[in-house]
Amino acid sequence: MGHSAWLGVAASLAVAIGSAGAREGGGPQVRTTLGTLEGVREGEVDRFLGIRFAAPPTGELRWRAPQPAPSWQGVRAAKSFGPSCPQALEAPTQLAPLGPTSEDCLFLNIWRPAGAGKKSLPVLVWIHGGGFIAGSGSEAVFDGTPYAERDVILVTINYRLGRLGFFAHPALALGHEDEPTGNFGYLDQVAALRWVQAHIAEFGGDPGNVTIAGESAGGAAVLALAASPVTEGLFHKAIVQSGAGLEPARSIDVDAPGRPSAISAGRSYAERNGIKGEDAAAAAALRALPVDVLAPPAPSIVEIMGIFAEGGPMIDGRLVVAAPGTLLRDGKGPAIPFLIGNTTMETAVWSFNAAGPGLVPLGGPFTAEGLMPAATPEEREALVGRYLETARGDRQTALAMLSSALQWGMASRDLAAATSQKAPTYFYRLEAVPTPGRAVTAGSPHGTDIFYMFSAIDHFRARPELVTDQDRTTAALMTDYWAAFAKSGVPSSRAGPVWPAYTPADEMALVISNGGAAAGRIPNVDALAAVRR
Known part of the structure; x- marks a missing residue:
């Protein structure tokens, strides 16, 4: 076909x-x-x-x-x-x-x-x-x-x-x-x-x-769909939650130093499973591999890291013609409204067990020097200090939140700066943490936004009986904004403040906290931009 x-x-x-x-x-x-x-x-x-x-x-x-x-x-x-x-x-x-x-x-x-x-x-x-x-x-x-x-x-x-x-x-494309x-x-x-x-x-x-x-x-x-040449007319608005900065790791067919192409990785995987060549027999052997070999139901950490290292989206020249975020930041995306943002601690994800919620770090331990190598010692300490109060005085938590803002948050802000040149764009920052998890973290971990934007706080997997009416009210507010954006391209809620559109000149955002929402300038954006130079 x-x-x-x-x-x-x-x-x-x-x-x-x-x-x-x-x-x-x-x-x-x-x-x-x-x-x-x-x-x-x-x-x-x-x-x-x-x-x-x-x-x-x-x-x-x-x-x-x-x-x-x-x-x-x-x-x-x-x-x-x-x-x-x-x-x-x-x-x-x-x-x-x-x-x-x-x-x-x-x-x-x-x-x-x-x-x-x-x-x-x-x-x-x-x-x-x-x-x-x-x-x-x-x-x-x-x-x-x-x-x-x-x-x-x-x-x-x-x-x-x-x-x-x-x-x-290469064998998989034969005949197609x-x-x-x-x-x-x-x-x-x-x-x-x-x-x-x-x-x-x-x-x-x-x-x-x-x-x-x-x-x-x-x-x-x-982002990939928004930047793709094959999706015109399929959608009319886009919401990007904690997705900016996550670019395809490899080309489909061009090897780079330390980063083999997807085809090279595929050949290596086939050979490890005793499959050689690029003919129809190789394609048949690949398609005969058991599902549990390709996707282990109980993988070890080594197996998970192997799937991560060799897999994931690629620049294929058809659906993904270049790094999507780069294309959009270069002004090559569609002129459609965007809603873009992050949580305050993207550097950790929730873990759930019978004892209660916990955190799994996605990086670290962090140092001020590692996060801000071009900054002066005074600039570093001044910026770390801005996060210490929110981090309850814990320096490593403050650094984790700073890392989240520098990497994930600023990537989202850069994306918003580009998309806002073509159509209305709305920026948010989620600070809220469900009550059952507040003893574990002062920041809002990666994925927390899902419980709020779906008004699914009662589905929090650990100690859901601790969820409060205020948690539910904050979640309902976020759902209001998301639903209104889906309707008209303008997020709004009768129960919350007006959410101003983002522009590079004013850097406005909606900050969603445990107590509700407030519109204002992106927290610490000037200081974050200064130390990224």
Whole structure:
């Protein structure tokens, strides 16, 4: 199938031709040319779960661009989630326990206001994070009910992960040379967005008002999609949460010092598994590798680091033509509204166990000299001092928060400075920490924003009984802003302050803290910019 033909695959999957409300004694139904789906109505929200948006990427379709989903006869139940893509089955850093996994995992889920079939509502498509090796659109934290209650249709998606999602080898392209290859997880995301364009109207959504949003790897995916030449018209606004600065680690076919190409890494992996050559036999042998070999369900740290080192998104020349953040900062992205921001301690992630929440560092220990090598000793200490009070006087915590601001925060600010030149951009900083975790950390760790923007504080995995009404109020405020942005491109809330658009001249942001939200200049931005020189 040619490249242009691939671009039209999902658009030609089906055009919805009818919709019905909830049947007496049954769930709400939506009829498409592929078949009829029956979901679940709970109160004022309809859920359609486990909807296949592409053919199972198994057998000969492993490491292929996603292919059309098959049609069916009669009514198909859409009342439970489909399997997640293969990955580690349980880890203390997961936001929520994971359900069943399968290589047949290309499913999406929809939440809408009950009976919305005849409406034309804004659509928010959520792309989960997880380092491109973990995560799922069916995690409990991603319940779309709060958005449906605000008249926004929420869609969550799965995409292939790890070596099944991001892998290149010359043998795999044989017979399919015109198809994109390598970034299969990204190709799945594009296919899901094309499914949304083809079908969401019959669920009551407006295909002309689609916002993509993601956190961490999902935020990086949003940037990749925004900068891609193959996604024009698939979405109209973008939300990047803790995703700026996460660029593809390698080229698909060009080796660099200390960084082999994806194809070189793929050859090495194949040879370690006894597969040599680049012919059809090598392709067949690769596609015959057991799923548990490619994606171990209980990987060791060494195995996880190996998947990280050899995998992940790549510059493939088709979907990803260059580092997405660089393209956007150079003004080459679309003229669409952006909402961009970070937490205050991206340098750690939550861990959860029976005893309570903890932290897993993503770097460190940090030193002022290492973080600010060009600064004077006086400049270093002055800036560290700005974070010590928030860090409860702990110097290493202050340095971790400073590292987060210098690296993640300023990368987001630089991105906002670029996107704001073409369309309204809104910048935020999340300082809030759920009450059950405040004894553990003074800063807001990487991923904390998810509990707030989904109003999912009660899904905090450790000591959720300690969650307070104030936690829920702050979360509802954040959900308000995100839902309003999905509707109009302007984040707003009746319960919160006006959120001014970002411009490089005034550096305005919304700071979301334990007690609510306040608009003001990005905290410490001038000092941070000065020591980055």
